[in-house]
Amino acid sequence: MKHAETVTFGGGGLDRAEDLRRHPEMLSALPVRTLPLWRGKPLLNASRDGLAFIGGPAFTDHGTPVLIGRIDGAAIFARDVSALRVEDVSDMLGGFTDTSEQTHVDLPDGTAFAELRQAMTRLSPLDAEIAATAKGVLDWHRTHGFCANCGSPTDAGKAGWMRGCAGCGRMHFPRTDPVVIMLITRGNSVLLGRSPAWPEGFFSCLAGFMEPGETLEAAVRREVWEETGIRVGPVSYLSSQPWPFPGSLMLGAHGEAISEQIEIDPEEIAEAIWLSREDMAEVLAGNHARILPAREGAIAHFLLQNWLADTLD
Incomplete structure (x- = not known):
């Protein structure tokens, strides 16, 4: 199909920087930009047509930092900030029908967390790929805190792309x-x-x-x-x-x-x-x-x- 990669979430051309997952010393030398997600909802810019990244150390006391990729020499991370006390919590949370937006005093002016399925057609292919990757991996971390083999707690590794079990040594990777x-x-x-x-x-x-x-x-x-x-x-x-x-x-x-x-x-x-x-x-x-x-x-x-x-x- 000639137009196969024009589907939403496809063809963004994201540099996933797998080499940086294996070399933390290289990763630590790069500037960092962070995409926070609250209950799976990415932070969008003021015009709601793009993602809002936060530069420098951000939300370091929240969630597991996951390396999403590398853009213009910067490491792009995602963090689950669902513990953040946001404004405008709605009964409509989750699903296709969720048109609510959530904000916080520490976020850049005009930005808000919004349901990805409401915003996906307004994002560029690259932003859509980043958002889909971030949501998928963070959801996996949220549900895989324990080893499926022995039940012991697991810890994140490889810049967020693996969870290792100290009990049996089993390594677990994001599933699709x-x-x-x-x-x-x-x-x-x-x-x-x-x-x-x-x-x-x-x-x-x-x-x-x-x-x-x-x-x-x-x-x-x-x-x-x-x-x-x-x-x-x-x-x-x-x-x-x-x-x-x-x-x-x-x-x-x-x-x-x-x-x-x-x-x-x-x-x-x-x-x-x-x-x-x-x-x-x-x-x-x-x-x-x-x-x-x-x-x-x-x-x-x-x-x-x-x-x-x-x-x-």
Whole structure:
């Protein structure tokens, strides 16, 4: 797919500076800029179209410093400052619907913590990659304070890219869970589904976690069959998207359906429909009478948009 890396969180060109993770003496010689995140929400600039970095030592009493990369000779770190007592705490915290912002007296004027899924389409590709990386790794640290092998506490190492266990010596590294998300077509139509937890009218591409020992192609066919009873023939890879909510890698694929009779599994999916190309154009334009458009910035929107534009190849 020619436009694969134009997906949100893709193609930022971040220098991840892996060499600095292995050489703390080199890392300590560089100037530092820090991106603080509060409950997974990155600090945004006053215009809300970019990240806000804080120069010099910042929030050193908060969280594990994680080296995100190197920009213009400076080391970019991320820190979890969720213990910070911020202003404007809202009941809407978390998820797609969180439009709240949080501030603190020690932050630069005009900056605020904001939900990444609300801001992701306004960020540059580089800022989006930095934010996704920071959120994913910090979430991993938050949930991996103890060794999965022996249960002992673990300590951060390699500039935040490893946790080591003093009890058994096991080293643990940030994990990413592969998820297939499928653009399933048959002729001039595309298959969409709605999760039981989603609001009425919200449909998207089918998706599901890959299983051990499974190829991408097999996962696509299995998930579509399990959820809708549709059989899929040829499968091709299209694009991927890091999705740090909390730690997935969305693997976008195109599958050609070889059957069309839908029989849903109600425990897996609330509803599935075939939608024509013409109707899909109305959906993405926000003009459809029943179906709501997939969220801009999500890979489902990206795949559907490219299918409509005939730019999958």
